[in-house]
Amino acid sequence: xxxxxxxxxxxxxxxxxxxxxxxxxxxxxxxxxxxxxxxxxxxxxxxxxxxxxxxxxxxxxxxxxxxxxxxxxxxxxxxxxxxxxxxxxxxxxxxxxxxxxxxxxxxxxxxxxxxxxxxxxxxxxxxxxxxxxxxxxxxxxxxxxxxxxxxxxxxxxxxxxxxxxxxxxxxxxxxxxxxxxxxxxxxxxxxxxxxxxxxxxxxxxxxxxxxxxxxxxxxxxxxxxxxxxxxxxxxxxxxxxxxxxxxxxxxxxxxxxxxxxxxxxxxxxxxxxxxxxxxxxxxxxxxxxxxxxxxxxxxxxxxxxxxxxxxxxxxxxxxxxxxxxxxxxxxxxxxxxxxxxxxxxxxxxxxxxxxxxxxxxxxxxxxxxxxxxxxxxxxxxxxxxxxxxxxxxxxxxxxxxxxxxxxxxxxxxxxxxxxxxxxxxxxxxxxxxxxxxxxxxxxxxxxxxxxxxxxxxxxxxxxxxxxxxxxxxxxxxxxxxxxxxxxxxxxxxxxxxxxxxxxxxxxxxxxxxxxxxxxxxxxxxxxxxxxxxxxxxxxxxxxxxxxxxxxxxxxxxxxxxxxxxxxxxxxxxxxxxxxxxxxxxxxxxxxxxxxxxxxxxxxxxxxxxxxxxxxxxxxxxxxxxxxxxxxxxxxxxxxxxxxxxxxxxxxxx
Amino acid sequence: xxxxxxxxxxxxxxxxxxxxxxxxxxxxxxxxxxxxxxxxxxxxxxxxxxxxxxxxxxxxxxxxxxxxxxxxxxxxxxxxxxxxxxxxxxxxxxxxxxxxxxxxxxxxxxxxxxxxxxxxxxxxxxxxxxxxxxxxxxxxxxxxxxxxxxxxxxxxxxxxxxxxxxxxxxxxxxxxxxxxxxxxxxxxxxxxxxxxxxxxxxxxxxxxxxxxxxxxxxxxxxxxxxxxxxxxxxxxxxxxxxxxxxxxxxxxxxxxxxxxxxxxxxxxxxxxxxxxxxxxxxxxxxxxxxxxxxxxxxxxxxxxxxxxxxxxxxxxxxxxxx
Numbered sequence: 001x002x003x004x005x006x007x008x009x010x011x012x013x014x015x016x017x018x019x020x021x022x023x024x025x026x027x028x029x030x031x032x033x034x035x036x037x038x039x040x041x042x043x044x045x046x047x048x049x050x051x052x053x054x055x056x057x058x059x060x061x062x063x064x065x066x067x068x069x070x071x072x073x074x075x076x077x078x079x080x081x082x083x084x085x086x087x088x089x090x091x092x093x094x095x096x097x098x099x100x101x102x103x104x105x106x107x108x109x110x111x112x113x114x115x116x117x118x119x120x121x122x123x124x125x126x127x128x129x130x131x132x133x134x135x136x137x138x139x140x141x142x143x144x145x146x147x148x149x150x151x152x153x154x155x156x157x158x159x160x161x162x163x164x165x166x167x168x169x170x171x172x173x174x175x176x177x178x179x180x181x182x183x184x185x186x187x188x189x190x191x192x193x194x195x196x197x198x199x200x201x202x203x204x205x206x207x208x209x210x211x212x213x214x215x216x217x218x219x220x221x222x223x224x225x226x227x228x229x230x231x232x233x234x235x236x237x238x239x240x241x242x243x244x245x246x247x248x249x250x251x252x253x254x255x256x257x258x259x260x261x262x263x264x265x266x267x268x269x270x271x272x273x274x275x276x277x278x279x280x281x282x283x284x285x286x287x288x289x290x291x292x293x294x295x296x297x298x299x300x301x302x303x304x305x306x307x308x309x310x311x312x313x314x315x316x317x318x319x320x321x322x323x324x325x326x327x328x329x330x331x332x333x334x335x336x337x338x339x340x341x342x343x344x345x346x347x348x349x350x351x352x353x354x355x356x357x358x359x360x361x362x363x364x365x366x367x368x369x370x371x372x373x374x375x376x377x378x379x380x381x382x383x384x385x386x387x388x389x390x391x392x393x394x395x396x397x398x399x400x401x402x403x404x405x406x407x408x409x410x411x412x413x414x415x416x417x418x419x420x421x422x423x424x425x426x427x428x429x430x431x432x433x434x435x436x437x438x439x440x441x442x443x444x445x446x447x448x449x450x451x452x453x454x455x456x457x458x459x460x461x462x463x464x465x466x467x468x469x470x471x472x473x474x475x476x477x478x479x480x481x482x483x484x485x486x487x488x489x490x491x492x493x494x495x496x497x498x499x500x501x502x503x504x505x506x507x508x509x510x511x512x513x514x515x516x517x518x519x520x521x522x523x524x525x526x527x528x529x530x531x532x533x534x535x536x537x538x539x540x541x542x543x544x545x546x547x548x549x550x551x552x553x554x555x556x557x558x559x560x561x562x563x564x565x566x567x568x569x570x571x572x573x574x575x576x577x578x579x580x581x582x583x584x585x586x587x588x589x590x591x592x593x594x595x596x597x598x599x600x601x602x603x604x605x606x607x608x609x610x611x612x613x614x615x616x617x618x619x620x621x622x623x624x625x626x627x628x629x630x631x632x633x634x635x636x637x638x639x640x641x642x643x644x645x646x647x648x649x650x651x652x653x
Numbered sequence: 654x655x656x657x658x659x660x661x662x663x664x665x666x667x668x669x670x671x672x673x674x675x676x677x678x679x680x681x682x683x684x685x686x687x688x689x690x691x692x693x694x695x696x697x698x699x700x701x702x703x704x705x706x707x708x709x710x711x712x713x714x715x716x717x718x719x720x721x722x723x724x725x726x727x728x729x730x731x732x733x734x735x736x737x738x739x740x741x742x743x744x745x746x747x748x749x750x751x752x753x754x755x756x757x758x759x760x761x762x763x764x765x766x767x768x769x770x771x772x773x774x775x776x777x778x779x780x781x782x783x784x785x786x787x788x789x790x791x792x793x794x795x796x797x798x799x800x801x802x803x804x805x806x807x808x809x810x811x812x813x814x815x816x817x818x819x820x821x822x823x824x825x826x827x828x829x830x831x832x833x834x835x836x837x838x839x840x841x842x843x844x845x846x847x848x849x850x851x852x853x854x855x856x857x858x859x860x861x862x863x864x865x866x867x868x869x870x871x872x873x874x875x876x877x878x879x880x881x882x883x884x885x886x887x888x889x890x891x892x893x894x895x896x897x898x899x900x901x902x903x904x905x906x907x908x909x910x911x912x913x914x915x916x917x918x919x920x921x922x923x924x925x926x927x928x929x930x931x932x933x934x935x936x937x938x939x940x941x942x943x944x945x946x947x948x949x950x951x952x953x954x955x956x957x958x959x960x961x962x963x964x965x966x967x968x969x970x971x972x973x974x975x
Contacts, residue, residue, distance in 0.1 A: 028795070237813075237814055238790075238815070239815070412792050413788075413789045439790070440789050443751050443789060443792055444751070499875075499878045500878065503855055503856075504854065504856060506911065507752075507911050508913055509913030552883075570949070581946075582944075616788070620787065622875035
């Protein structure tokens with residue numbers, strides 16, 4: 001079998017595997033639904049995710065260790081991941097192949113020629129990694145302050161090395177060397193001393209915006225599957241909605257259709273993972289190359305080159321995705337995959353300028369601190385940023401979230417939504433809860449989002465921890481926010497209409513929503529009595545609408561008699577009213593006296609000590625367009641600084 | 654330009670003109686859309702009761718639901734009286750919340766499985782279990798154990814889907830008009846049994862057999878809370894079941910209808926089977942320590958001829974499983 005055929009089988013296998021993992025990321029009882037399928041495996045194989053989270057958190061979370069396999073193989077073999085595994089790459093490869101059909105050899109050579117713009121991906125990589133490395137750099141600078149012995153050791157060691165070098169006559173001007181060395185150490189200590197590092201140097205992981213694996217998961221989870229699933233009802237019984245899906249879909253379509261113009265456009269120009277793998281593979285033991293410099297110069301190898309790495313001439317190793325097309329298309333068999341470099345020479349490093357490198361580095365370093373000036377992580381905290389249960393405090397959360405959309409796909413009630421600008425640009429496409437869009441609020445007995453999150457931005461909590469049971473009893477339940485009744489919109493509060501759907505649906509025990517009974521005299525509800533007996537009153541005129549006060553919620557009271565107790569109305573005609581037989585009037589209201597008709601209202605209140613912010617009340621509120629009870633992330637338990645309610649004296653939350 | 658070219662072009666232009674003109678004439682609408690038009694045809698549920706068997710009720714005390722429901726049906730003449738060979742039975746459960754069966758916020762799965770098993774034993778050709786829950790439907794049916802219980806005895810669970818709802822208007826009703834009803838599961842059904850637990854309900858006073866039909870409504874049904882008693886009355890008018898089974902083995906005394914804690918429950922060890930849903934609810938009220946006067950919807954339902962509020966009048970058969 002020819003190698004490109006093997007490659008195609010591998011690509012199809014991983015593409016199908018990827019789609020399968022996306023489909024099975026769904027809660028349910030069916031055999032194909034989430035039952036230990038390693039649905040995060042492709043995300044875990046992605047070294048950019050591993051490296052990014054390592055820089056931001058100085059740790060490698062659980063399954064992300066898989067990325068080591070990719071790294072090791074890339075160091076040995078080159079960018080095999082791009083050409084053989086990456087599902088996004090395979091999609092581009094296929095669409096690029098369709099676009100190339102019917103094109104002449106010359107046209108193919110032109111579109112598959114190396115382009116200067118292919119350096120853009122390296123700059124993007126540098127930018128994103130520097131943005132992620134902020135706190136690590138800050139930590140390194142701060143070492144001089146935190147452990148003062150280190151600079152001293154460094155100075156002594158440095159001076160010793162300089163003296164040795166001077167004695168060996170390896171440096172001529174030892175005084176100059178000492179001066180440069182000491183000033184560098186001085187700058188280092190000075191930076192740590194003068195810069196308020198904790199405030200200036202912050203970090204967040206932005207690689208997920210364009211990381212191909214995160215991007216393709218997001219696109220399939222939030223756009224393709226919801227569209228297909230509405231037709232194939234086995235996949236999902238109800239339509240799933242994702243706010244801002246249009247943008248995710250548009251980006252996906254544009255990146256896919258760009259292949260018709262330039263094959264593997266995304267891989268060549270944008271993909272930061274490709275850039276990282278290109279750098280890792282520069283010392284690869286095996287590499288593509290010509291065995292003899294002179295050839296017929298037919299350029300068949302250049303025509304089908306996926307990476308645009310110019311195999312016919314000086315090959316660019318960092319751009320080669322190991323598609324192996326050149327090897328099989330060379331009619332003279334001059335292209336090989338072997339230990340020795342190409343006979344026509346090779347370029348191993350990325351094509352980036354020193355100036356561009358420094359500019360990108362500095363931009364990356366200031367990007368996050370600049371974004372933080374919007375204050376969205378601090379005082380300008382947005383009421384719409386309600387994070388899923390188990391989410392870390394905002395800063396740590398942003399240091400881990402990949403925007404892969406796995407939590408949004410798995411959420412059984414479809415309330416986890418990709419954020420727009422709610423959390424600032426830094427939080428774009430990160431998961432926030434929207435209780436209006438889905439099929440309910442956050443379900444009491446569900447912890448799926450934390451279990452699936454590949455980077456522990458949402459921690460894998462247990463049900464006990466979520467609900468504050470057993471060993472977590474003293475810590476209390478996880479609180480997402482507090483519901484607030486909007487008394488200007490609430491039916492009983494604002495419009496004298498009974499409702500309390502929110503109270504009924506409140507899932508905690510005891511309920512966080514409770515009611516206070518209130519009797520309020522209805523509009524035009526003071527009526528003059530014509531005559532009355534112990535159960536029935538006749539009024540002057542025809543003041544009533546038939547049956548209006550017969551709902552069981554209306555009561556009457558003799559206005560002139562302060563001691564008269566309320567009696568429930570059971571029926572009314574246009575001019576008569578009947579009260580419940582269980583409590584007749586001993587002394588019927590006299591003619592010409594006034595009767596007040598009152599509606600019994602149960603007014604909802606929220607007990608902030610019990611409310612966990614699950615949003616079921618907000619979801620169920622019959623006032624639909626803007627709910628009359630709404631959850632805001634007030635008092636959320638993921639950040640102590642956001643607590644609102646003082647703990648009870650005998651129990652700390 | 655040759656004559657031939659001229660003629661060809663004239664013919665093409667003429668054809669295009671004719672096509673545009675006829676298309677616009679065909680689609681021409683001088684009045685604009687008619688807002689009252691609604692493509693959906695109104696549906697109503699047929700009467701599922703069995704003639705001559707109205708006003709029958711049995712009340713059996715005992716701790717074990719399987720034992721009490723068996724006994725309750727037996728003293729009424731056996732399930733065979735209600736379910737005949739070849740019948741297609743729909744069991745309307747209360748699966749409103751995604752909570753475990755232990756919390757008694759939903760229909761007990763063992764009770765459901767036993768009723769479904771008895772239906773098959775009596776010769777039913779199919780048993781469908783359905784509800785339009787409040788929480789996420791799939792989670793509700795699986796966490797409550799209802800889905801597994803139904804499937805274990807060969808019943809079919811139908812989760813609500815958008816296409817399952819058809820608008821209904823309850824005859825003589827003022828509230829449930831042109832309202833989406835979970836209609837598709839009733840296709841080919843000729844017997845309906847409601848199975849509901851006895852629960853506290855802050856707005857209406859109690860959620861029992863009649864309130865259980867609320868789970869057949871779709872749309873923005875929460876607005877019905879503004880007039881809950883008349884709504885429950887109209888629900889009872891909407892469904893005339895073959896039987897209702899009101900499970901008072903464990904009663905949710907407080908924090909209803911969601912519950913959420915064992916502290917909200919009390920063992921009341923009573924199973925009520927009735928062809929009269931009003932009488933069943935009137936008796937169920939006593940388990941909650943409430944009177945019929947405290948639950949206005951019971952008298953309202955009686956006044957509209959659905960059943961009898963004074964359950965002693967229909968001489969319920971009392972028994973005990975010891």
